[in-house]
Amino acid sequence: MRELEQEALAAIREARDLEALKTLKARYLGKKGLLTQEMKALANLPLEERKAKGQALNALKEAIERALEEREKALVEEELRRALERERQDVSLPGVEVFTGGLHPITLMERELVEIFRSLGYQAVEGPEVESEFFNFDALNIPEHHPARDMWDTFWLEGEEHSLPGPLGEEVRGRLLLRTHTSPMQVRYMVAHTPPFRIVVPGRVFRFEQTDATHEAVFHQLEGLVVGEGITMAHLKGAIYELAQALYGPESRVRFQPVYFPFVEPGAQFAIWWPEGRKWLELGGAGMVHPKVFQAVDAYRQTLGLPPAYQGITGFAFGLGVERLAMLRYGIPDIRYFFGGRLKFLEQFRGIL
């Protein structure tokens, strides 16, 4: 019996897997197992002997059962450990390379500006890039042969007479050009809508000029227009002040100086104090909508059968360059980068949400 015990415990200890353990269990404890046989043989022994041997056999059975249980647990654990080990991965290996996208810095800057004005109740609208001479110049009080036209170097389209859709889709005939500013949208919008309103017009504009680090022939502007009864120049200053505060924080200030744009009177150029750079940034032009622009709008409305809507009304307008702000905002040294298309440049703006 001592031999049996040693043999059984040793075998159990050395069982390599659960299958082997099952065999051992059958060998000792199964219906025909060694221990079971011994138990059955007890019946033939005298009582005293039977009692003593019975106790010993029970102890042995318990020992074997315990050993089996322990070994089984160890084997299960071992199996799991192995399985997990097999599934080990190098977590430092690269993952699937999904594409990372991003927005163009001008989109980002424009969005920031539009959001500032949206928070003040402005709505963003857009106009066409190919424009007629009438909306780009004449209706804005910039007649042909006026020296003021020299302020905008213009790309003209070939041909003397073409058509394009007016503010309500009607045919407008005339010489065509690439808009030199977003201001023609002032006229288009006013023809199609009635005051009061606040709008901003972001968009691409064109100037016939050679490019260098600070000049581009194609760039972006944001135009603002607020029209209604009792709109004042103080409101204009307030709008630009809010822009300054939103862009550069509470230490920012605004400065207005007289300047000439044919479609505003009084006219102004404005600068914003940039606390970080400790300097004034000349950002754009502004002013009170010129009475001749209102007259041109109402005259045009009349040709469309619309009643005049801009008599006794005042308004202010402003325009600013988006590139300039983006260059300052992101530390971009050269305006040509924006249309340069180099992905190593564009991809850097992904962090801006």
Next chain:
Amino acid sequence: MRVPFSWLRSYVPELESPEVLEERLAGLGFETDRMERIFQIPGGVVFARVLEAHPISSTSLKRLVLDAGKVVEVVSGAGNARAGIGVALALPGTEVRGLAIGERTIQGVVSHGMALSPKELGVGEYGGGLLEFPPDTLPPGTPLAEAWPEEEVLDIEVTPNRPDALGILGLAFDLHALGYSLILPEVRLETEKVPLPFGLRVEDPRGALHFTLSYAFGLQVGPSPLWLQRILFACGMRPISNVVDVTNYVMLERAQPMHAFDLRFVGEGILVRRAKPGEKLVTLDGVERELHLEDLVIAGYRGEESFPIGLAGVMGGAESEVREDTRAIALEVAQFDPVAIRKTARRHALRTEASYRFERGVDPLGQVPAAQRALSLLQTLAGARVAETILEEGTPQAQRPIPFRPAYANQLLGTQYPEEVQLAILRRLGCRVEGEGPYRVTPPSRRLDLELEEDLVEEIARIQGYESIPLDLPAFFPAPDNRGVERPYQRERRLRELLSGLGFQEVYTYSFMDPEEASLFRLPPSPWRLKNPLSPEKAALRTHLFPGLLRLLKENLALDRPERALLFEVGRVFGKEGAWVREETHLAGLLFGEGLGLPHGEKLSGYPLLKGLLEAFLNRLGLDLRVEAHPYPFLHPGVSGKVRVAGEEKGFLGQVHPEILKALELPPVYIFELHLPLPEKPFRFQDPSRYPLALRDLAVVVPEATPYGEVEALLRQAAGPYLESLRLFDLYQGPPLRVGEKSLAFHLRFRHPERTLKDEEVEEAMARLLTALRSRGWDIRG
């Protein structure tokens, strides 16, 4: 315009400093582009008088004997070196403009210094001759710097509305309005009652609105005094002679150009008319110009004959120019039609100080005073005798009074400037203020820009200072027709954000395209060409975005060799329908390179990836995508699809045509381009069914060439109302299928919204599918 500080201060003596002036001018609306300190005359440059000038034989050089306090000999090659003039002499040991002047032997003659040209002295651009003064300008040997101090010059921008400020007095009047006192130049003129030796006929009163002609005679033409030359140099002009310099000086002072004709070339008088066919004129710059019928000319006449002697308002003729031997002149001071002058200047590509001012407009009442000012200077500087009569044609138009309400000014500005303050400003600006509520304000005739009440309001604000206008915010409800106008903009912005979120990098490309490249991109030529392109490659407007994306990719590959790229652009393109421009917003995407996957493993890429991304993008907008094979010339004929979004044809998707790729030396590239806006589907929430799904699989066997899209469409149409979804999970070719066949295997999900589907209902649907397939000659795989 160049503003020499000392000159302006001679009219505005209280001006503090150039820096204060810069600030004041900025507040008045004149921005300073540049401030510079000029005229650093070296100490070793002295005034000298030329006593003798001897040609050095067989050279163009001269030996000059000078009185420079002592007698000095120098050699000079200047054409105008002659006895009797004063010059600037650099003594040996002086350094002028980095050049050390020593004693040099030239052609065997020792030169003890150097007589200087304006360029050598550093006061002007002109280097073709000596700087020349009247002989008695200074005692010989006086250092020139004593009479020629340094100067601060502000280069200011004068906007087109302020032609009056193209004369220094115009600025002085504005400064006066700020509170500075003003000293106007005194005009003392002694005239004689003499008959005029010329007549004046203005044939074109629309071109020459006001024309005056004065007579000066007995002139001694010679160099101008130093002070006058100094001002002209400071203003960037070259002194010519006292007579010409006076006309330029008065122009710079009063913004009124004028021209002196040598009387010998005028004939019997002056006729102002348009040019005649074939007429030519050699202008002062020596260029012979063919005149245009619309050009306004100044002509001399004899009887019925007339001959051009000047291009009105632009440039005088060479023949009639004032020379050293000119003794009598006809002085023209006029006001011309700005548009006529502008057209002539443009036609001849000749922008002069005169045309620049005339096309902006001159003071309609300024001609006679300017003529008198010039004549009085000629009297002092050139010994001129002046005829009392000034011939005048045309009636100058002065401004009409403007109604003005101080309350309106405050209403427009948002200010509370007192009425008296406003009226005082207008008066200080030279306006006549009459009447009461509304006032009648007549601006000074030089202020052509003041026409409307708003113009006067700007004057009030300008003089008070824009900084005195408060800050305010308007509060109002927009008129109803403005509601929702920003929806298109916001939607487009959302598209950009969605695409960038899906992994697309946004790029911007130019709106131009190279007309020569349309065929390279297998596109029809652009219908829109620029009249004045920046360069031949930017001479047309783009009709599609994808060529720009391909170019951009090419440049990136050349420089940075990216392994893959996923790009998009939203931008305008320009088509044509009849005479109409059709400007559309397009959205284009580009995929190139490795695609999705592990850097060290397999990749998914190409057409299926780009299509999947496009579909995800559209799904995110609640839209579905259908692509059907359709040949586009610029796409690979086998990978070329028409894109339908929510049923609408919206553009294309495919692989770029190999010929284009070859020409650009690009690897395979996949693109799509859609026109915006995309359709908007009204949204309605649908409660998802909670009843059990019935799942079925179905493998359809069709001829190889059958597009997937047809099979899917048939299944969707035949499956009945309870098909919730359908998804391809296997595409197979090979045994046991016959050659030329393929199998498409689908997972189908059926569900009823309100109850559990019965098995028979699902089987019925499957049977319908089978019938439909068979009726097309297709089958299922057993």
